[in-house]
Amino acid sequence: MRSVNPNITLVVAKITPLAGEEDRIDDLNSKILGWASYNATAESPIIVVDQNTGMNTETDLFDAAHPNTIGEYKMANRWYETLSQILETDQTITDVVAPTLSYDGELEFDILMGSEFTLPTVTATDNLDATINVVPTIVDKNGEIVSSIDTSAQNKYTVTYNAEDAEGNDAPPVIITVTISLPNILLNGKLETEGDPQWGTPTHWEKEGGWIENGYLLVWSDKISYDFQSEPLNTITLEMSISDAEREYASVKTSTDGNDVSTTEYWATQDDKEEFMEAINKAKEVLNSPLDQNEIEEARAEIDIARKEFSEKIRRGKNTENDDYEDYYEDEYNNENKEINEENTTKYNPDKKYEINVKKPVAEKDFTIGKIEISSKSADEIFSAKLTPDDIMESIKNLIDENNTNNLNPKLIIDMKRLNKSKGVEMGSLTGLTLLNPEITEYLGVEIEIDPTSLSEFAQNKDAMLEIQTDLGSVSFNSQVLTGILNEAQEDALIFRITEMTNLTYEQQEVIKECEGINLELLTDETTILKFVGEAEVKFDYTLKKDENEITVYYVDEYGNTEAMDTKYEYGEVIFTTDHFSVFIVTDESELPTINSFIDVHITDWYYENIMNVYNKGLILGTSENTFEPNSVATRALLAEALYRMNGGIESTSINTFTDISTSDWFFQSVMWAVKADIYNGFDDGTFRPNESITREQLAAIIHNFAKYIGLDDTPSGDIRKFNDAKDISNWAVEAMQWAVGNNIIAGKEANILDPKGTSARAEIAVIITRLLNLNN
Numbered sequence: 001m002r003s004v005n006p007n008i009t010l011v012v013a014k015i016t017p018l019a020g021e022e023d024r025i026d027d028l029n030s031k032i033l034g035w036a037s038y039n040a041t042a043e044s045p046i047i048v049v050d051q052n053t054g055m056n057t058e059t060d061l062f063d064a065a066h067p068n069t070i071g072e073y074k075m076a077n078r079w080y081e082t083l084s085q086i087l088e089t090d091q092t093i094t095d096v097v098a099p100t101l102s103y104d105g106e107l108e109f110d111i112l113m114g115s116e117f118t119l120p121t122v123t124a125t126d127n128l129d130a131t132i133n134v135v136p137t138i139v140d141k142n143g144e145i146v147s148s149i150d151t152s153a154q155n156k157y158t159v160t161y162n163a164e165d166a167e168g169n170d171a172p173p174v175i176i177t178v179t180i181s182l183p184n185i186l187l188n189g190k191l192e193t194e195g196d197p198q199w200g201t202p203t204h205w206e207k208e209g210g211w212i213e214n215g216y217l218l219v220w221s222d223k224i225s226y227d228f229q230s231e232p233l234n235t236i237t238l239e240m241s242i243s244d245a246e247r248e249y250a251s252v253k254t255s256t257d258g259n260d261v262s263t264t265e266y267w268a269t270q271d272d273k274e275e276f277m278e279a280i281n282k283a284k285e286v287l288n289s290p291l292d293q294n295e296i297e298e299a300r301a302e303i304d305i306a307r308k309e310f311s312e313k314i315r316r317g318k319n320t321e322n323d324d325y326e327d328y329y330e331d332e333y334n335n336e337n338k339e340i341n342e343e344n345t346t347k348y349n350p351d352k353k354y355e356i357n358v359k360k361p362v363a364e365k366d367f368t369i370g371k372i373e374i375s376s377k378s379a380d381e382i383f384s385a386k387l388t389p390d391d392i393m394e395s396i397k398n399l400i401d402e403n404n405t406n407n408l409n410p411k412l413i414i415d416m417k418r419l420n421k422s423k424g425v426e427m428g429s430l431t432g433l434t435l436l437n438p439e440i441t442e443y444l445g446v447e448i449e450i451d452p453t454s455l456s457e458f459a460q461n462k463d464a465m466l467e468i469q470t471d472l473g474s475v476s477f478n479s480q481v482l483t484g485i486l487n488e489a490q491e492d493a494l495i496f497r498i499t500e501m502t503n504l505t506y507e508q509q510e511v512i513k514e515c516e517g518i519n520l521e522l523l524t525d526e527t528t529i530l531k532f533v534g535e536a537e538v539k540f541d542y543t544l545k546k547d548e549n550e551i552t553v554y555y556v557d558e559y560g561n562t563e564a565m566d567t568k569y570e571y572g573e574v575i576f577t578t579d580h581f582s583v584f585i586v587t588d589e590s591e592l593p594t595i596n597s598f599i600d601v602h603i604t605d606w607y608y609e610n611i612m613n614v615y616n617k618g619l620i621l622g623t624s625e626n627t628f629e630p631n632s633v634a635t636r637a638l639l640a641e642a643l644y645r646m647n648g649g650i651e652s653t654s655i656n657t658f659t660d661i662s663t664s665d666w667f668f669q670s671v672m673w674a675v676k677a678d679i680y681n682g683f684d685d686g687t688f689r690p691n692e693s694i695t696r697e698q699l700a701a702i703i704h705n706f707a708k709y710i711g712l713d714d715t716p717s718g719d720i721r722k723f724n725d726a727k728d729i730s731n732w733a734v735e736a737m738q739w740a741v742g743n744n745i746i747a748g749k750e751a752n753i754l755d756p757k758g759t760s761a762r763a764e765i766a767v768i769i770t771r772l773l774n775l776n777n
Helices: 022-039 069-088 202-208 233-251 270-288 293-313 323-343 389-406 452-459 479-489 506-512 608-616 636-646 668-676 696-709 731-742 762-776
Strands: 010-013 046-049 100-102 108-112 123-125 134-139 155-163 174-181 184-187 210-213 216-219 252-254 266-268 345-349 354-364 367-376 382-387 409-418 445-450 465-469 474-478 494-499 516-523 531-541 552-556 562-565 567-570 573-580 583-587
Touching: 010 022, 010 069, 022 046, 046 069, 233 252, 233 270, 233 293, 252 270, 266 270, 270 293, 293 567, 354 382, 354 389, 367 382, 367 389, 382 409, 389 409, 389 452, 409 445, 445 452, 452 465, 452 479, 474 479, 479 494, 479 531, 506 552, 506 583, 516 531, 552 573, 562 573, 573 583, 608 762, 636 668, 636 696, 636 762, 696 731, 696 762
Parallel strands: 010 046, 108 174, 184 216, 252 266, 367 409, 382 445, 409 465
Antiparallel strands: 100 123, 134 155, 155 174, 210 216, 345 354, 354 367, 445 494, 465 474, 474 531, 494 516, 516 583, 531 573, 552 562, 552 583, 567 573
């Protein structure tokens, strides 16, 4: 080609993915880039179009190799981006496509102080440049740029990976956080309490000596006569694990259903407790036998696993009839109010029927915590409250002042709870708590209105945390998420709403059925914030049902689509993170089907189940990721492709004689197969006309031919004379229409007609394919 045109611009493409052959395809694409780089010249450049990155073998390929409609759309866009530049700029290309960063690892790392840590690798690809350098920038908790992550001291690092191509196009960054935490402190075999000024600091560690083992900071001191170094390390950690397990075993009551255990306590079945005790006794036997340290370490790992499994089986008690339970909450309420009156700011709004208590900040773990308690005796279904800027600013000022003293991370908690609890009336399906007011018949949830400007300064601290606690659950926002929410709200009031699952769409009800869950909403004066930057953490109480072991939280959108969330279950509490608010449910199902991903197909439509059936079977795809276009006219190629897939998608070796079909067409194999199988015929002028609409009598003939091909009874048995337009059926289609009517493949329309010359819509094809599947079964 260069001998004919020395200034030719050559355009080649990376190979699209192939399921199961990812490594070979990556290797081939790497060689393509190397070939292009080696052979490109200034006079005759070689441009590589990336047709691999972003292509998904499950959603973009219909047979794990060839592109479907969505895949073709993506490929066309890639070709267009490059070719339009070449053709419109007289072969002088300005690269406007940014590189793409690739990383599928964790975004948050929690590293024990003193441990080794290596920054994960992030790679970059570009549409033109063969090599892209990825540059990580490391910033510590003070906002200073550092050269590396130091694991010898407590800190929190933000690592931002950036990449830039030769034209200066910046790739969207990949951001990870690395938190260096001080381990638990084990002094002479004893776990030290939190905040102990004598032993709980790295200073003492440095003075007296110590090392990290199995997640503990093991230290020794010559001030204590017991020589810590004389005791094997693994033996001490096993003793600690056994002690923790015995303490948990003793704290859990034995019950069959929890009805005889107070709601302030936890219970497990006799079998579960006996199984846990067997694991404890087994660990004791290992500890008391002269085994080597490796065997002791294995025993420690086993008892820790047994303890985790036992923790997942325990439940909160259900007995609210116990007088001690009522006294407990009554005493707690009285003591709390005494403390509020003595140490904190108390406000009461008689019109709103709630009380606001701005509590003094306290240090707890890694945080300085400021708390605003909002309590109510209201009988309203929704406990609604409003925080003024003064309420928030007062708490934040106290929090920041206190935080400047102890240098911990600031956390603001807004705690909305009903003070009244009584017997007989449930407070929502999640909590198991009850209300004292007998007039309350249903408790749906809470909502809190906040002035966003009052949180702006607080959110600027990158380690700040906002947590909203309610009887139904809690939501935590870090500074990144909070800043994004405040930016979107501008000066509009923010409303956080946590409720039971109410006002569900029909599609959501079909998915949720008997599942328990929670509804989260974040609103402003003007709109609903459905998605935000970063992830919020959500927690709520949940009691495992009988035979439930593994549970998963699913997000359910208004169309009934589901998305599994990363879920943890600890001590009777479900924990998950999310970057959007909506309805979330809990179930032990490992996978929930996506009911409907199409915005133009609704569960009330007459063709709904049929479209979902052919789509989920991969027989007919959508016209885009979220549209099906059910009323668009179906084409000859569409039906050929559906039958081809229904038959298993076996490639045909027949020779193409049609003038309007090429091997690059997405329907090429299906048409070749259909013609060879005598299911389709072409036209006398040598064309197939793949994009031509298909009439109802043509549809009957093609389906009839397919029935013969797969061995179904093809006897014409239906009476078509009962239809008013039977005389309009072409002679060549009469037998096929009789068969289709007799087997309920095709039914009549309004006015008692078959409409043989009328066109078929995509929805009709879905219905007829479903009927054919049922007939075949």
